[in-house]
Amino acid sequence: MAQQHLDPTDPTGEALAGYLRAQATEFLRALRLHRETGGATGNGTEDPVDAARALRRSVRRISASLHTFRPLLEPEWSESLQPELAWLSGTLAMEHAYAARQERLLLALHRLSGATVFPAQSAVAATSSAVGAVVGSRSAGAERVGTTAQTTTGPPAPTPTTDRGNLTVGAAKAGALLERQLTLARTRAHSTALQALGSSRFHAVADKIAVLASEVPLTTTAPTTALQPLAAAAEDRLTDAIAALPLVTAGSPYNAEALIHGLSPDPSPHPQDAPWHQVRLLLRLHRYAREALHGTGGPTDLRLLTAGQALDRHRDASEAAAAAASAARTPRIAPATAYALGVLHADQRHEVEAARFTFQQCWQKQAVSTP
Secondary structure: OOOOOOOOOOOOOHHHHHHHHHHHHHHHHHHHHHHHHHHOOOOOOHHHHHHHHHHHHHHHHHHHHHHHHHHHEOOOHEEEEEHHHHHHHHHHHHHHHHHHHHHHHHHHHHHHHOEEEEEOOOOOOOOOHHHHHHOOOOOOOOOOOOOOOOOOOOOOOOOOOOOOOOOHHHHHHHHHHHHHHHHHHHHHHHHHHHHHOOOHHHHHHHHHHHHHHOOOOOOOHHHHHHHHHHHHHHHHHHHHHHHOOOOOOOOOOOOOHHHHHHOOOOOOOOOOEEEEEEEEHHHHHHHHHHHHHHHOOOOOOOOHHHHHHHHHHHHHHHHHHHHHHHOOOOOOOOOOHHHHHHHHHHHHHHHHHHHHHHHHHHHHHHHHOOO
């Protein structure tokens, strides 16, 4: 790279090395915690779910830094490590994704059916009682929408009505079908993650990260090379991807193209979703590049945080809609069950549109406020 005239305050490759060492240390700490808990709940004060989440968090940041600041790192080392980090992050994320999808869909099904959930119960833990409520049993409590738990106090919720036709009739079986399919998928993902963490492939990755905690393989010119141009390039890629999004369509009350594909028997991913998923990944790369520049204790851009939350919600709703559509294709299910799953699919596609609208409002506000 060409020699640059640096301001003494500009972060350089030395700052990147410090950031990578910190993330590698976090990985090793999370790995030790995961081993201490044994991968099972209830045998200690720490939750292995938190340990797995910490592992994913550090792996994502290391992988993003290798991608954004690739010219500052030894090519052979970074090119061999990055696909392994992607494999590990994806493997560790699947169990949580299936659990969150199950909870989202069951809560949405209960809400659409006029059912309620007891305040102290989550949708997954209270599936049997909540599914009973779907078909008309009386229960008091508070409704939870989305993946964030909300507990309310006060008088009991109104008794679910029974004038919802086929949705109420088929909702119980739809909920049982979703629970069975997603619980099986979650169990398989858990087994896959445990096998991965015990594999020689994982141990090779962990050894490389352990070395990274003390020695970062920078190029010879990296210590005096500014990080800002590479971080700016990551931001430019994000800006270009957002510019290509159909923001005018986002949040439209009647997105005919999305409706037509949603009614299609084609099980392939929704064609409108891919660009939004790409923007979500680029936004994450931009956020992590900012962390490398300013440190994890640096200033927080609330608008970027809000935009990221909207895109996470978009991803979750999109995948939940696909799961509902997949369940509706199960052979020999009752028409009322398929109808309930179809309504659930439409509800989640509405959530997709709402998330796009939220992102649109957030990003346009950001663009207007930028000098």
